[in-house]
Amino acid sequence: MFCVTCQVPTNKYKCPTCLESYCSLNCYKKHKEADCESKQSLNTPTSEVSHIEEPTLHEPFSTKDTVPRKKLEMLKDCAALHRLLCNPHLRNLLKEIDVTPDAWKAMKAAMQEPLFLEFADECLKVVEPQVADDCN
Known part of the structure; x- marks a missing residue:
């Protein structure tokens, strides 16, 4: 770019x-x-x-790991995610991941942050509830 x-x-x-x-x-x-x-x-x-849909929400290359759009939209109603997103450190971390040229490396680093892990767990509870329940 x-x-x-x-x-x-x-x-x-x-x-x-x-x-x-x-x-x-x-x-x-x-x-x-x-x-x-x-x-x-x-x-x-x-x-x-x-x-018109937001450009980042398109699924141009679906894989077995692609989350269906309807499940992604369920994230906006999750109170726990709203609470977590009030944290400026988490928001900055997500912004950095979004713009980095090496997203895989940024995600790997973010997974070392307890706050990011909590965020990821809350997301998984919404989009894959049966998997999250099995892990507890």
């Missing part, structure tokens, strides 16, 4: 409107001054914009 403004290689930040990558606050400000538009609104009629 390259910064949309200065073309420096980066994967640090993404514009919330158009999802283009940028490397710094200055580049973001320049990008916003250039009338940044949502990619969704450029390619889709306005009546359909509200029905």
